Amino acid sequence: MADMEKLLVAIVKRQSAGERLQVPEGGQLLWQWFCDLHGARTWNANGPNPISYGEIAIYRDLAGWPMEERHIQILRAMDEAWVADFYKRQNRPENSDKPLPAPSGRQMTPALFDAMFG
Structure with a gap:
């Protein structure tokens, strides 16, 4: 199952980059679960929240899927890859609320400082 996790995480990363990929045999159900959970993802002011264990448990119970611990680990790995991407x-650096500043080609001079901050 570790191989399936690696394959699905790689697909999540490449899908985020805009590539269309074929989900491997045996991974379609996990991909469907991830897409369903991702579609119901909550967001905050800074971006997406990770899919929680509680959301996975509710989805499992409502949909009636027989998820095992290994399935949940794969879903969490897929989600972690998507959120990081x-x-x-x-x-933005991971686990940060603030975007990185854009690099400036200008040197800070006293005149520029005064123009910005008065």
């Missing part, structure tokens, strides 16, 4: 694309 999202923040990477937003130019």
Whole structure:
């Protein structure tokens, strides 16, 4: 099952980059679960929240899927990859609320400082 986790995490990363990929045999149900949970993902002011164990448990109970611990580990790994990629694309370090400042080609001079801060 570790191989399936690696394959599905790689697909999540490559899908985020805009590639269309074929989900491997045996991974379609996990992919469906991830897409369903991802579609109901909550967001905060800074971006997406990770899919919680509680949300997975509610989904499992409502849908009646016989999820095992290994399935949940794979779903969490897929989600972790997606969230990390999202923040990477937003130019933010992981686990940070603030975006990284854009690099400036200008040197800070006293005149520029005064112009900015008065």
